Amino acid sequence: MNPPEVLLRAKELTRRWGGLVAVDRVSLTLERGTVHAVIGTNGAGKSTLINMLSGELAPSSGQVELLGQDVTTWSQPQRARAALGRSYQRNTIYQTFTVFENCRLAAQARTPKPWAWWQDAQRCQASMATARVCVERAGLTDVCELQAGMLSHGNKRQLEIAMCLATDPKVLLLDEPLAGMGAEETERMLRLLEELKGQHAILLVEHDMDAVFRISDCITVMVNGSVIASGTPDFVRNSDEVRVAYLGEQ
Numbered sequence: 586m587n588p589p590e591v592l593l594r595a596k597e598l599t600r601r602w603g604g605l606v607a608v609d610r611v612s613l614t615l616e617r618g619t620v621h622a623v624i625g626t627n628g629a630g631k632s633t634l635i636n637m638l639s640g641e642l643a644p645s646s647g648q649v650e651l652l653g654q655d656v657t658t659w660s661q662p663q664r665a666r667a668a669l670g671r672s673y674q675r676n677t678i679y680q681t682f683t684v685f686e687n688c689r690l691a692a693q694a695r696t697p698k699p700w701a702w703w704q705d706a707q708r709c710q711a712s713m714a715t716a717r718v719c720v721e722r723a724g725l726t727d728v729c730e731l732q733a734g735m736l737s738h739g740n741k742r743q744l745e746i747a748m749c750l751a752t753d754p755k756v757l758l759l760d761e762p763l764a765g766m767g768a769e770e771t772e773r774m775l776r777l778l779e780e781l782k783g784q785h786a787i788l789l790v791e792h793d794m795d796a797v798f799r800i801s802d803c804i805t806v807m808v809n810g811s812v813i814a815s816g817t818p819d820f821v822r823n824s825d826e827v828r829v830a831y832l833g834e835q
Contacts, residue, residue, distance in 0.1 A: 739770025
């Protein structure tokens, strides 16, 4: 049996603001073919952690490796071009553009061509083809010509993932993709994530515990910036410390 393929690794990541330690020596690995969830109450440090992994926030100490390469000092655009995709808690789509145009723009951002300023971007066959594939993978073919602002909340979250896919990532950092969704939209998103994890490593920050325990292969639990437990869903579910600190059980 082949060993798991680690696509992203965080080592002892720490972030301080003066005397406040928002993230305290957090280590984790993301493997291809798995969903690794990070859970914790508000203020636990989840968003700070994902911001350090994506390159939007520099760590005070620690290291980030992407595809075996130290990218700790790399910017967010550099990491994105090196196969890291990220979605946000709030929608970051172009509301007045169609679903297809949103994906095409994301695909173009992967391989910008500033020297070809005279060319019509809509004639870039590579980005057009990528956009079509990503729209289909995200289950948005039927609404691909609608303005993004007209989509349902669930479809907008799917579009964000489609736009991530258009940048050709190997690692996906998904920040609360199920927030505000109804049962049907949640089910559709979970099916999409299950399909995507075969070729990607996925970090999932989420508050929907039923979804987290259903789809995750590994769960890391944070409290006050520190990891109190990390392991399989069954291990986390049966942890006395987790039940007391996070799940609210005695």
